[in-house]
Amino acid sequence: MYTASWGDVVRRDLFGRSPDPRDRPYRFIIRLCLVVYRLFGFRFDVRGAEHVPATGGAIISSNHVSFFDFTFLGLGALPQHRLVRFMAKAAVFDHWLAGPAMRAMKHIPVDRKAGTAAFESAVRALKDGEVVGIFPEATISTSFTVKDIKAGVARMAVESGVPIIPAAVWGGQRIATKGHKVVFRRGVPVTVILGEPIVAEPGEKVQPLLRRTKAAMEALLDEAQRTYPDAPAGPDDRWWQPAHLGGTAPTPEAAAAKDAVRAAGKEPKTKKPTLVARAKGLVRRR
Numbered sequence: 341m342y343t344a345s346w347g348d349v350v351r352r353d354l355f356g357r358s359p360d361p362r363d364r365p366y367r368f369i370i371r372l373c374l375v376v377y378r379l380f381g382f383r384f385d386v387r388g389a390e391h392v393p394a395t396g397g398a399i400i401s402s403n404h405v406s407f408f409d410f411t412f413l414g415l416g417a418l419p420q421h422r423l424v425r426f427m428a429k430a431a432v433f434d435h436w437l438a439g440p441a442m443r444a445m446k447h448i449p450v451d452r453k454a455g456t457a458a459f460e461s462a463v464r465a466l467k468d469g470e471v472v473g474i475f476p477e478a479t480i481s482t483s484f485t486v487k488d489i490k491a492g493v494a495r496m497a498v499e500s501g502v503p504i505i506p507a508a509v510w511g512g513q514r515i516a517t518k519g520h521k522v523v524f525r526r527g528v529p530v531t532v533i534l535g536e537p538i539v540a541e542p543g544e545k546v547q548p549l550l551r552r553t554k555a556a557m558e559a560l561l562d563e564a565q566r567t568y569p570d571a572p573a574g575p576d577d578r579w580w581q582p583a584h585l586g587g588t589a590p591t592p593e594a595a596a597a598k599d600a601v602r603a604a605g606k607e608p609k610t611k612k613p614t615l616v617a618r619a620k621g622l623v624r625r626r
Contacts, residue, residue, distance in 0.1 A: 341529065341569075342384045344377040356421035365444035366423050373411050381527045384412070385569075388507075388534035389419040397466035397502040400424060400534070401493045401553055403486050403561050404475040406512030407522075413509055416532045417471055425465055426473040427458060448472070459492060466500035476553075480518040483595035484565075484582040486558045494540075494550040503537035504549075506556035510564035514580050531564040 348354065349371050359367060377384075392398065402413055410426045417424050423445075430449040433439045442449075448465065450458040462472050474496075476489035497504050511530035516522040535556050540549050565585060572578040572587070581587020590598065 342386060343381060344374045344384075346378060349374045349378065354418070355423075359421070363423055363446075365441070366446070369441060369445060370414065370418075370423075373414075380524055383527060383529045383569075384415060385529065385531045385567075386416050386419075387532070388536075389416050391505055391534045391536055392417045392420045392422055392471065393503070393537075394420050394422070395469065397469050397500060398471050398505055398537070399466065399493060399497055399502060400471060400473045400505045400507050401476055401489075401557065402473070402507035402509055403557055404477050404480050405484055405509065405517060406480070407516040407518075408512050409475065409509045410473060412512055412530050412532055413473055413507060416507065416534045422471045424471045424473040425462075427462060427475075446470075452478075455492070459496065462496055463500045466496065466502045472496070479599070481595065482518055482590055482598070483592045484513060484580070484587070484589045485584070485592050486554060486561055487592070487596070489550065489554050489557070491546050491550055493553060494546045497538075497549060498540050498544070498546060501540075503539045504553050505537055506535040506553055506560055508533045508535075508557060508560035508564045510561065510568055511570075517580075520579070529569050531568055533560045533564050535560050 354371075355363075355367050392400070400413060400417070402409065406412075410424075410428070413426075414424050425446050425448055427448045427450050428442065430451045433442050433447075433449045446465075448458055448461050462474075465472055474493050476493040477487040478490055479487075481487045493504060496502075509530070509532050511528060513520075514528050515524060538549070538552055538556060565582070572581060578587045579589060582589050583591045589595075
């Protein structure tokens, strides 16, 4: 297990001997993340970092269980002194604080209604030798299993001629995930596993490559889940475990049905409590 130290925060060679000066904002934000990791004592188990190429383009294709997955996955590329350009929904780039940071780190905005521009930007970055990170499920999996993945990850690999590095991240859902309150627990273990590169065979079509990628991601996630050092503290703490491992997370089928309702805009909106109602609630607790 690795716990960030204050020495890591200020290490001069953290990004190699001669990092690109244009990536100063990205390097600064990584150091800020290390400060947060240190303060909260997150314990990282990073495996397979050697599979990230030291030079040249590559795609890191990972499952998605928490809002902070991209920060955790970035640690997997750091030993090779690589910075990952993540594909993220365009709305994040419109945020007054996150937007400028995302652009400074050269992440790639994805407009789900017009994805061609994002695809072309990613392929261009890959051909330029960048490492691009993608969550091909397109959203957080509330079942904590690998959902159906979008074909874009395989299309990018075929188009750019770069390998796919399958990956799995696990543990971050205990801190911040969809449908649950953000709770910055101290000492939470986070597992990141990077698998062996998947290279498209000569003439291989997109769908066979996509199936190989998903199978690798599922195997890595299963490994991460079964070797995770923490177990639920009790019956009420089983929410972050998938159903097939005895957890109370929704099954893949139930999660898919709920996602379909949400995508169709039919999900009932919950009314937020007024300030008066919140004040009454505080009085009752006392």
